[in-house]
Amino acid sequence: MRELGSTQPTAVELEILRILWEMEPCPVRDIHARLSEAKGTNYSTTVKMLSVMLNKGLVTRNEKATPHLYRAAITRHKAAKKFLGELVEKVYDGSVMSLVLQALSSGKVSKDEIDEVRKLLDEMEGKQ
Amino acid sequence: MRELGSTQPTAVELEILRILWEMEPCPVRDIHARLSEAKGTNYSTTVKMLSVMLNKGLVTRNEKATPHLYRAAITRHKAAKKFLGELVEKVYDGSVMSLVLQALSSGKVSKDEIDEVRKLLDEMEGKQ
DNA sequence: TTGCGGTAGCGAAGCCTTTCGCTATACTCG
DNA sequence: CGAGTATAGCGAAAGGCTTCGCTACCGCAA
Numbered sequence: 001m002r003e004l005g006s007t008q009p010t011a012v013e014l015e016i017l018r019i020l021w022e023m024e025p026c027p028v029r030d031i032h033a034r035l036s037e038a039k040g041t042n043y044s045t046t047v048k049m050l051s052v053m054l055n056k057g058l059v060t061r062n063e064k065a066t067p068h069l070y071r072a073a074i075t076r077h078k079a080a081k082k083f084l085g086e087l088v089e090k091v092y093d094g095s096v097m098s099l100v101l102q103a104l105s106s107g108k109v110s111k112d113e114i115d116e117v118r119k120l121l122d123e124m125e126g127k128q
Numbered sequence: 129m130r131e132l133g134s135t136q137p138t139a140v141e142l143e144i145l146r147i148l149w150e151m152e153p154c155p156v157r158d159i160h161a162r163l164s165e166a167k168g169t170n171y172s173t174t175v176k177m178l179s180v181m182l183n184k185g186l187v188t189r190n191e192k193a194t195p196h197l198y199r200a201a202i203t204r205h206k207a208a209k210k211f212l213g214e215l216v217e218k219v220y221d222g223s224v225m226s227l228v229l230q231a232l233s234s235g236k237v238s239k240d241e242i243d244e245v246r247k248l249l250d251e252m253e254g255k256q
Numbered sequence: 257t258t259g260c261g262g263t264a265g266c267g268a269a270g271c272c273t274t275t276c277g278c279t280a281t282a283c284t285c286g
Numbered sequence: 287c288g289a290g291t292a293t294a295g296c297g298a299a300a301g302g303c304t305t306c307g308c309t310a311c312c313g314c315a316a
Contacts, residue, residue, distance in 0.1 A: 175294060
């Protein structure tokens with residue numbers, strides 16, 4: 001088994017992680033039910049993907065007690081942070097602000113959400 | 129040649145696009161100089177990648193006049209927007225705000241930049 | 257116990273990305 | 287021109303991700 005985090009989850013792997021974040025711990029059966037809904041792939045494929053992900057350290061399970069129940073090895077929060085960092089690095093040349101400005105200007109954002117961001121900005125300024 | 133944008137650029141493709149965004153139009157030679165600096169790959173590899181990308185519609189060139197000069201087929205801005213949209217969709221479940229909040233709270237951001245975001249927020253509110 | 261439906265796993269095939277060896281073309285300088 | 291160097295291109299190999307067929311296992315009912 002490789003080091004956790006040595007590789008980024010691929011597209012399908014991310015889909016599986018998202019399912020786990022929502023329903024873990026979770027038997028293959030349930031993961032497959034959700035996955036095949038969107039992709040129509042075979043049950044064997046889901047099993048294999050989980051075995052690959054287990055090998056990569058992307059998911060875990062209790063080998064002794066419940067080897068059929070899978071969990072995500074990283075939290076949604078951590079994964080998000082990692083993806084975000086990579087995006088900033090690779091596309092925005094390390095500028096978090098460029099990303100934030102583009103995200104804000106391109107998205108539909110409610111007044112409440114705008115206020116929430118203001119509050120966060122105030123807090124950040126206070127700490128400086 | 130496939131439709132532009134039918135596929136996301138892969139890792140190496142993105143590296144090449146970044147080089148082009150900085151120096152286009154650009155002969156293979158120069159692209160390779162930059163690419164091999166970071167990766168140490170063969171000249172043939174760079175040529176092939178460009179031919180693949182040309183085929184995918186990720187880069188362009190003037191076939192008649194200057195077939196040796198390559199350009200990116202999408203602007204940095206558009207590519208960024210696409211990546212961002214995908215990240216929001218896949219990892220933040222479509223919530224732009226979740227992403228913005230996480231980006232702000234995880235990055236080093238200067239006071240000027242904070243003010244810049246405030247200004248943008250004000251503008252957005254004005255339009256609603 | 258035996259047969260059966262539901263579950264898990266392995267190895268190999270298929271596809272896409274990335275790499276490079278070999279060939280072809282163009283360019284320069286004696 | 288003609289040899290040698292720089293540049294471009296193609297096809298095939300290598301490697302990784304995704305898919306599935308076939309096999310193995312487990313628990314339950316006849």
